[in-house]
Amino acid sequence: MTKQLTLQPIASVAGKVHLPGSKSISNRALLLAAMAKGTTTLTNLLDSDDIRHMLKAFEQLGVTVRLSEDKTRCEVDGVAGVLQPVQEHSELFLGNAGTAMRPLCAALTLCQGTFELTGEPRMQERPIGPLVDALRQSGANIEYLKNTGYPPLKIIGTGLNGGKVEIDGSISSQFLTAFLMAAPLAAQTTEITIVGELVSKPYIDITLKMMERFGVSVENDAYQRFVIPAGQSYVSPGHFLVEGDASSASYFLAAGAMAGDVTVEGVGRLSMQGDTAFADVLEKMGAEIEWGDDYIRARHVQPLQGVDLDLNEIPDAAMTLATAALVAKGTTLIRNVYNWRVKETDRLAAMACELNKLGVDVEEGNDYLRIVPAQQLNYATIDTYNDHRIAMCFSLVALAGVAVTINDPGCTSKTFPDYFEKLAQIANSTND
Ligand SMILES: O=C(O)C1=C[C@@H](OP(=O)(O)O)[C@@H](O)[C@H](O)C1
């Protein structure tokens, strides 16, 4: 595998990009389809590491899946209830996929058997305590195998009782997502109260919309209290089309806004993903944005301006702003993104460090990043910390008039294995 990729300056970008399927939707759809009554055909499924880990876990858990050769079409035979593992004990390696680790942790507490959930070294530093605490309140038997509050975990499946539980929502919305998806299969009705300020709220909307598509309803009381009546079951919708990934879209939209005219296909105004709001951020910066039901187009029509925004609701796409800001006039402030620190790497520290190498004046706050663009950027070699988004974000430096070298570009395989090929397809090295 190539260890480094040097991107020469890109003068302009133009064209259309068909987006790979959404990571968040793909892994939710797989799990809901597995617990549903009937067979579900998923199309435009993402083919990337995070989804591979979920599918591998399914294989070990005895979920029957038929995957097309290109791995984007998948038939899942639902088991009409809790998963029915064939072995008494399973050891599941889930890489660094939060959307596999957290939801499976909750879903497996419902099943018969014992399960060890582990992942890459970084996964062992990513918190799961708030989810485990909440599941324990509902009767789950979960042990920490190394450090309290972090994977690896041992789950002894005993079912969930339901009842009243509290979840700390201030670190990751994935804890609530995980509990919500398991809760309809608990013995009693579950009432979840959120403690702390719930972060990344639009991801809860994805969860609730998808549960609804699979026939389950949840009462959402202003994102403070959720009631999931027991006795509901998931029912396959038959066919489920996975939307294009809105976080992956952010790099191309930013490129269009910085230097050209780019249309992303597969997400648009009908999308359920909060990260489509990144197009609004680009519009605030001065880009021209056009929305279709199923596409978004971003055009550079004037110099971009820096912005000062609370981006807690779009933590993934917010990273893209950090490098789009390099061509903007004036300072950009990305606020309320503390939980960048507990993702693939400490993203606040990593972003600040790599932006610094470019000669940018950057301030790393506890929960914010302030970026004052430089007149002329330095050529730099960017470390990517095994974080797909750092690699993809820093590719945009090539649109700011300077070459850039990306270390370990292959790390985009977490969510977007052919990202750099897709970028090359819309890039022009000269303005003609
Ligand atoms: O639920 C999801 O699919 C996700 C939720 C977000 O995480 P947090 O809720 O931890 O911010 C996001 O960053 C992640 O990439 C995917």
Ligand SMILES: C=C(OP(=O)(O)O)C(=O)O
């Ligand atoms: C935070 C991310 O991933 P995960 O689903 O593992 O939390 C991400 O993709 O930016």
